[in-house]
Amino acid sequence: MSLAPISVLWRGLDPARPSLEHLHLTPWTRAEGVVVGLEDGQPFTLAYGLEAQPDGHPSCLRLSLRAGRALTLHRDGAGHWTDGAGRPWSELEGCTDVDLQATPLTNTLPIRRLGLEVGGSAVLRAAWIGVPSLDVRAVRQRYTRLAAELYRYENLESGFRAEVQVDGEGLVTLYPEAFERLF
Template structure:
């Protein structure tokens, strides 16, 4: 379990290039953690977006609830999980196309890489292939994705999308929070 100073931790990232910013607040709760985040960014087509997301994470680092809201529109997505890979929408309807996914990957945030890093607890030179609920921003669509995490050593992981072949080395801190996601995100210093 991630132990936070005063039960709360603030983390911020910026894109490697272009405008944008993410401010994440992690809070310890009796059932695990909550993550509240605000993301400002620009799409590949140059359109600005503002996203707010909330995650409820259990003590085993499994996502139990995710809510994404795109500000300035009616776009909202809420998903809930039983922690064993079964998902439903906000009305309780089953989403069998997501069966087996434990983690989520929000395209506009490096924080969601922390979830499998912490949950898997990989030893150096070991790897695991996982299914994730891939959440695209700003479209707020959900689909199954296949990924691989390889622990290269202390605080270094190789991340790979098994569908596209995209690979990059992630540097993380001792708590598994991304410091550097080459070409996409970099951690801002804490104040």
Template sequence: MESVTRSLAWAPASGTGLEETTVIIDDGGCVAVGHIVGTDPVPFDVYYRVEVDELWRTRYVCVSETSSSRCVEMRSRGEGRWTSDDGRLLRHLDAAIDVDISATPFSNTLPVRRLGIEVGQSADIVSAYVDVPTMTVTADPQRYTRLLPDVYRYQSLDSDFTRDVVVDEFGFVVEYPGLFSRVPAGVEPV
């Protein structure tokens, strides 16, 4: 497979802020590098890098919040075991294959691509949930159900949060009702 580069942008439903992300996909997997400016619950400015292997299992995550200088950096072999940047085993994330960065809908692409479920099928997963802007990381049980070729129902299994998320043919979010909408890349933040 020849390397494919996509430039993506999302605007939050609140109307203030913007995310721009560059995604590079090749035979070895995918690398996404993004910048998010947001205001909810407080103003934040976040950069992230996510690396996945050829099976779309998350292998590396770095999320840094510039105004507070807080940073999360983690590595995984893609088998549900995570270590911190200093090599400590993060046992509270056992079984998490994917990362879910709260401020970006790019996170939803990871299980959508990795699971490869058919219309009518569901899969339960655990994500390493990175809360922005607090930068805390917790294990988050979730369910993905493919309702239509381009619609996945996301359900949090430890709350009542549910959304039907529309994706494009590559699994990138187009519409995440009440949270994010895709916009043309290169738009200025509001």
């Protein structure tokens, strides 16, 4: 397992939401990414920073759109969520993870943390953030390890599911119809 900084380039595969992301990852505590994409025919640029606790749970997510909108979420060690001003975000109580729509990075954190054996499955709650709307909602998700580097991801609220390929570090290499790793 490498602790050297990792640089990743992902391409969005959805023709209705094309995107390109450059991620700089300091394993496994900090990530900084920039996503340039289209949503409803309008371009957006999203910069984000994600900090994680040593146990792999997210502790802070900062999002900033070039258009001027921003969002910050904090999660303490007890699983309580607040916004950037320190106000409690009660709808997110019980969420262990974040799921940022514009990047497959946020699939890596639970994949790594859960440490599932092949055939194993786990359900969790995540704070799902839409991009570029920055809408936030709690969703239930399931991860099932199908093979050494293959997981089934399911959003239990919407019924969406996909088989996600990862590398030995747990970083997404192919998320069909959503993302592919270019570098």
